[in-house]
Amino acid sequence: MSIQFLQRTLKNHTVLASGILGNSKDILERVYENGCGLVTLKSIGPEQRDGHKNPTVIDLGCGMINAVGLPSPGYLNMENEWAELENRNFPIIASIYGGSVDEYRRVAEYVSAKKPDFIEINISCPNSEQHGMIFGINRESSRDVVSAVKSVISIPLIVKLTPQAPDIADIAKTCEDAGADAICAINTVGPGMVIDIESGRPVLAFKKGGLSGPMIKPIAVRCVFDIYKAVSIPIIGLGGIMTGEDAIEMIMAGASLVGIGTAVRYRGIDVFKKVADEMDAWLKSHNLSHTDIKGAAHKD
Amino acid sequence: MSIQFLQRTLKNHTVLASGILGNSKDILERVYENGCGLVTLKSIGPEQRDGHKNPTVIDLGCGMINAVGLPSPGYLNMENEWAELENRNFPIIASIYGGSVDEYRRVAEYVSAKKPDFIEINISCPNSEQHGMIFGINRESSRDVVSAVKSVISIPLIVKLTPQAPDIADIAKTCEDAGADAICAINTVGPGMVIDIESGRPVLAFKKGGLSGPMIKPIAVRCVFDIYKAVSIPIIGLGGIMTGEDAIEMIMAGASLVGIGTAVRYRGIDVFKKVADEMDAWLKSHNLSHTDIKGAAHKD
Amino acid sequence: MTTKPITDQKPVMLRVTNKKMENPGYATLFFDFNLIFKPGQFIMVWIPGLDEKPYTISHHSKNKFAVTIEAKGIFSRKALTLEKGDLVGIRGPFGNGFDIRPGQNAAVVAGGCGMAPLATLVEGLPESITFIHGARSKDFILFPDRFTIPREFCTDDGSFGHKGLVTDLLAHRITHGKPLDMVYTCGPEIMMYKVFELCETHGIPCQVSLERYMRCGFGVCGACVCGKQVVCKDGPVFHSKALREMKDFNKKALLKSGKEVDLSLYFSWRCQ
Amino acid sequence: MTTKPITDQKPVMLRVTNKKMENPGYATLFFDFNLIFKPGQFIMVWIPGLDEKPYTISHHSKNKFAVTIEAKGIFSRKALTLEKGDLVGIRGPFGNGFDIRPGQNAAVVAGGCGMAPLATLVEGLPESITFIHGARSKDFILFPDRFTIPREFCTDDGSFGHKGLVTDLLAHRITHGKPLDMVYTCGPEIMMYKVFELCETHGIPCQVSLERYMRCGFGVCGACVCGKQVVCKDGPVFHSKALREMKDFNKKALLKSGKEVDLSLYFSWRCQ
Numbered sequence A, B: 001m002s003i004q005f006l007q008r009t010l011k012n013h014t015v016l017a018s019g020i021l022g023n024s025k026d027i028l029e030r031v032y033e034n035g036c037g038l039v040t041l042k043s044i045g046p047e048q049r050d051g052h053k054n055p056t057v058i059d060l061g062c063g064m065i066n067a068v069g070l071p072s073p074g075y076l077n078m079e080n081e082w083a084e085l086e087n088r089n090f091p092i093i094a095s096i097y098g099g100s101v102d103e104y105r106r107v108a109e110y111v112s113a114k115k116p117d118f119i120e121i122n123i124s125c126p127n128s129e130q131h132g133m134i135f136g137i138n139r140e141s142s143r144d145v146v147s148a149v150k151s152v153i154s155i156p157l158i159v160k161l162t163p164q165a166p167d168i169a170d171i172a173k174t175c176e177d178a179g180a181d182a183i184c185a186i187n188t189v190g191p192g193m194v195i196d197i198e199s200g201r202p203v204l205a206f207k208k209g210g211l212s213g214p215m216i217k218p219i220a221v222r223c224v225f226d227i228y229k230a231v232s233i234p235i236i237g238l239g240g241i242m243t244g245e246d247a248i249e250m251i252m253a254g255a256s257l258v259g260i261g262t263a264v265r266y267r268g269i270d271v272f273k274k275v276a277d278e279m280d281a282w283l284k285s286h287n288l289s290h291t292d293i294k295g296a297a298h299k300d
Numbered sequence C, D: 001m002t003t004k005p006i007t008d009q010k011p012v013m014l015r016v017t018n019k020k021m022e023n024p025g026y027a028t029l030f031f032d033f034n035l036i037f038k039p040g041q042f043i044m045v046w047i048p049g050l051d052e053k054p055y056t057i058s059h060h061s062k063n064k065f066a067v068t069i070e071a072k073g074i075f076s077r078k079a080l081t082l083e084k085g086d087l088v089g090i091r092g093p094f095g096n097g098f099d100i101r102p103g104q105n106a107a108v109v110a111g112g113c114g115m116a117p118l119a120t121l122v123e124g125l126p127e128s129i130t131f132i133h134g135a136r137s138k139d140f141i142l143f144p145d146r147f148t149i150p151r152e153f154c155t156d157d158g159s160f161g162h163k164g165l166v167t168d169l170l171a172h173r174i175t176h177g178k179p180l181d182m183v184y185t186c187g188p189e190i191m192m193y194k195v196f197e198l199c200e201t202h203g204i205p206c207q208v209s210l211e212r213y214m215r216c217g218f219g220v221c222g223a224c225v226c227g228k229q230v231v232c233k234d235g236p237v238f239h240s241k242a243l244r245e246m247k248d249f250n251k252k253a254l255l256k257s258g259k260e261v262d263l264s265l266y267f268s269w270r271c272q
């Protein structure tokens, strides 16, 4: 059984979230072989960037906090990877970020020419001083980035949003109007901070970091629910999905596909297959199809 | 050992969060007898209001989601309680909310005349359509409410903020400039949504609700950290505090007092005594005082 | 769906597996599920799209439990229209339950639907106990044929058993026969108060199961406070000692808004 | 402070209880803590305010463990200045560790500081194993007097033992004596690669412990991927089977930025 998403055929509804493992073709392929329908590359930026010092990723039990700091080889330094990815047998999303509208445009144009299946603009990352989030909390800047990117690319555009926007549905609608083909929600929540009391220091080297995993699921579900009411383009729902039931919940909120990130930690790299199988089993036992449940939580 | 807070003497650093048990003098007294230094009444509104239908409060394992919906007898319908509270032997914060600047002012003026020790304005509650949160995410409206209330009361003013503000430190500074005597941070996070997949319905009757408890602690700590840098008035830090170590973490972020809400569920009504004792034990074993650790996470 | 444990966290959905109309106003809904519980504890019953309310467990066996609901307001009337196969959400159990003492000389005093939480209690008590049950009329006697332990009945209208109050029968029992060592009671609060007074007069320890408006069920929101007690968590069953200090017992209750009112007003408000 | 369990979640702070300078460039830091671990696993060591890096456990007993650190860059040089009483944060252990087979005819091949993870392994292996240890010079031979099992030494400059490479000694051993049934190795990647080649030629199964830049330590961030393998989680110890398919072994590594470079470039970058 395969499914359609923006004119592409995918083997199931699961998506690898950006920033999780997605550092090379080999590992992306392994994720795909482990049941993932669509894999996202780690966000690519305008220049080479190391990201923050460690600790950058800390597990908190019911999720994680991270401030990796958008490390990236820089879009011009990835020729090997693009060459390898040309001969892939799986669909990919190339995630990108920038520090200005112009940078987003430049990176997007270059990356789009490398023919990933989709391009995703991360206008929502909270872990860097200069990059990202500011665009996604504001209507005008979201629109500017989306229009600029849309005008230079030839592949479908996904916009990844932050739950820190005062009204995420409004931002989503703005992006749709500016030409976005799909919405991805949500990026990490917060930011948060964890202080080690023995040393009196924030544990993350960057001090603050985004929250992910089970503890953010209610926020992700609410965001997808709100966005679904506001737009008619498809939504990739993610944030805390661990099981097939979580995925069903996200789809009932209005998601077309479900992204998985942090759950790789808790259920292993084959979490994609597990979630896809659990979804199928649930649907089968309830005699329902994906179409039956999509947006089902919106009925009264 | 007792401590000072805005010219009042408190027996320790723990505060009962608003909306937790604080429905009558008897139960507030019991909370005080169980080790709480300062108790907050459930937020009082401009008129009698039932709040939402059930389910209103659901435990999620690493915290709770709630949309109680600001039930209130209405400030004019509480004569019995005020009469009882007049003869109290413990300090109280009266929390209030309104739907307009004028309502805040009216409720505040009336309540202030009943001589609670402090008044707290809740400009941050996300669980009602007309009330609250909108004031706390916006600089102008926060300022207007704070100035209006400040002008009609004769007791110290605490302003309770929401983490949904795009820049909570900026709001805190605005409130300080408008006359706030202390900041209370944070109210619940989100809102979030939990959908029951069997029925396809949001579990909360109001659909969305605020998150509290351990899962929001990193966000609360970050907010207090940010606010501490921006203001010089004291901060009541709350959100997910369960143990003495959590309280120490919050104080290191910059809090003067620590609020406790959801932990009543996990550790019982005597959580206040437990947390206070654990704090003392920790400080003693580290040969440190409260003053030594306050804001300690801000050193480099 | 029924394999997940039911906890005090988010509701687990169960299908009604059976429904029994006890009389025109009472129905018992059965569920196939192995619930771990103690007599006197309660669960929150969620009808999706409507509301969620606390109910006691009225039947309990290894793989089955039931709630017995009296049609009163919107929620309970709707509950009586549920049919086999309908989905409801359950969370719990909550509260402390009865403190069951091995004593041979206990009395159980039930009023109306207050029979519900006492039923599973009675099933665990020895044959020698005194078992008193009152209702407004014969039709409202819940579980007339359920117990092997003999019951003394009374009705308001005299249509079954003694015409009068359960307290008449209890007073009689106290002065005839072996001294009672415990009285368990559930029913209208005024009735329970009378039972408590009687017990106090005769120095008999007593346990009553209280009812207040509830939201969380686990001692956080404060909706259900009664004096210094949190009914959902410290109760719903209270011993004489707590009752003596509970100045709101049979006097005051909080409305949904948190407003404190006289108990009579409380019950009339709940009509809406 | 030392009573909390150390887990793979947030760092637990421990004080250095002892420090031993092994030579001017290596120090061993001891901690009093009962860490549950398997030889070959690693922990993340956090120096508050500086950085956090992976280190293997070099000593392990019921109530003590140690890490042995070679001064290379900013972090490790700082680590060598830590003193008794200083606080560091530890999380872990992470990774799979060595797959310890009961065979009597194993060889352990250590290069330089690669001795560290092998030390606790050797202590659990039988006397009959072959134990080869190379270093740049005599001073850099780690733990010279620690083991009861005899070691064959070699140094680059001939200042101690054989002048030459560990692979010389291993090749000799392979052609003299009972057939080896397992080779465990840790050291510079080029050395491990040579050991692996030698083992492949002679059909001997082998386990090598790889090193890559790490962030999370638990298989999420992707910093440490090497071909299809996630070094922190699938490794750091890999068997011959995985190594055969690992096209980046001894060839490529990801910089901190995620940029893929030749291994030589990777190690020179890490200077900074």
Ligand SMILES: Cc1cc2nc3c(=O)[nH]c(=O)nc-3n(C[C@H](O)[C@H](O)[C@H](O)COP(=O)(O)OP(=O)(O)OC[C@H]3O[C@@H](n4cnc5c(N)ncnc54)[C@H](O)[C@@H]3O)c2cc1C
Pocket: C042, C053, C054, C055, C056, C057, C067, C068, C069, C070, C071, C072, C073, C074, C075, C076, C077, C113, C116, C117, C188, C189, C210, C211, C212, C213, C214, C236, C266, C267, C268, C269, C270, C271, C272
């Ligand atoms: C711990 C606990 C256990 C409970 N167990 C049961 C149970 O096993 N079976 C059951 O039927 N109910 C039980 N209840 C009561 C139940 O939760 C509901 O309050 C009841 O079903 C009425 O709900 P409603 O929404 O239909 O009516 P409401 O709208 O709440 O009230 C409707 C009408 O009934 C009257 N009324 C409601 N409750 C009482 C009362 N206790 N005494 C006298 N009049 C009353 C009101 O005055 C009003 O006239 C329990 C309550 C608690 C707190």
Ligand SMILES: Cc1cc2nc3c(=O)[nH]c(=O)nc-3n(C[C@H](O)[C@H](O)[C@H](O)COP(=O)(O)OP(=O)(O)OC[C@H]3O[C@@H](n4cnc5c(N)ncnc54)[C@H](O)[C@@H]3O)c2cc1C
Pocket: D042, D053, D054, D055, D056, D057, D067, D068, D069, D070, D071, D072, D073, D074, D075, D076, D077, D113, D116, D117, D188, D189, D210, D211, D212, D213, D214, D236, D266, D267, D268, D269, D270, D271, D272
């Ligand atoms: C699983 C694992 C276990 C480890 N266990 C230990 C251990 O027990 N003891 C230990 O000292 N280190 C160990 N390391 C390495 C350690 O994590 C650091 O990388 C090392 O201490 C250097 O860190 P630095 O920040 O000081 O230097 P960097 O700034 O990272 O590098 C400084 C210099 O050292 C060189 N260099 C770094 N690593 C190597 C290497 N592996 N081979 C050759 N040259 C190198 C660089 O080229 C550069 O010249 C381990 C690494 C991993 C992944």
Ligand SMILES: Cc1cc2nc3c(=O)[nH]c(=O)nc-3n(C[C@H](O)[C@H](O)[C@H](O)COP(=O)(O)O)c2cc1C
Pocket: A017, A018, A019, A020, A042, A043, A057, A064, A066, A068, A070, A095, A122, A125, A160, A186, A187, A188, A211, A212, A213, A214, A216, A238, A239, A240, A241, A259, A260, A261, A262, A263, D220, D221
């Ligand atoms: C370690 C880590 C790194 C991340 N890096 C990125 C990134 O580079 N770009 C991006 O858009 N999102 C990034 N994210 C966010 C995830 O893609 C995802 O939106 C978020 O973690 C919520 O999903 P989850 O709860 O399933 O992890 C990162 C998350 C984590 C945990």
Ligand SMILES: Cc1cc2nc3c(=O)[nH]c(=O)nc-3n(C[C@H](O)[C@H](O)[C@H](O)COP(=O)(O)O)c2cc1C
Pocket: B017, B018, B019, B020, B042, B043, B057, B064, B066, B068, B070, B095, B122, B125, B160, B186, B187, B188, B211, B212, B213, B214, B216, B238, B239, B240, B241, B259, B260, B261, B262, B263, C220, C221
């Ligand atoms: C059931 C419930 C009701 C609440 N009601 C109020 C309220 O009326 N007014 C208010 O300012 N905050 C209210 N809050 C928020 C708490 O006071 C507190 O800010 C929040 O729960 C975070 O603290 P915690 O994690 O310790 O619970 C409520 C929280 C809960 C869980």
Ligand code: FES
Pocket: C213, C214, C215, C216, C217, C218, C219, C220, C221, C222, C223, C224, C225, C230, C231, C232, C233
């Ligand atoms: S129902 Fe919430 S405290 Fe009792």
Ligand code: FES
Pocket: D213, D214, D215, D216, D217, D218, D219, D220, D221, D222, D223, D224, D225, D230, D231, D232, D233
């Ligand atoms: S260090 Fe993060 S995946 Fe290995």
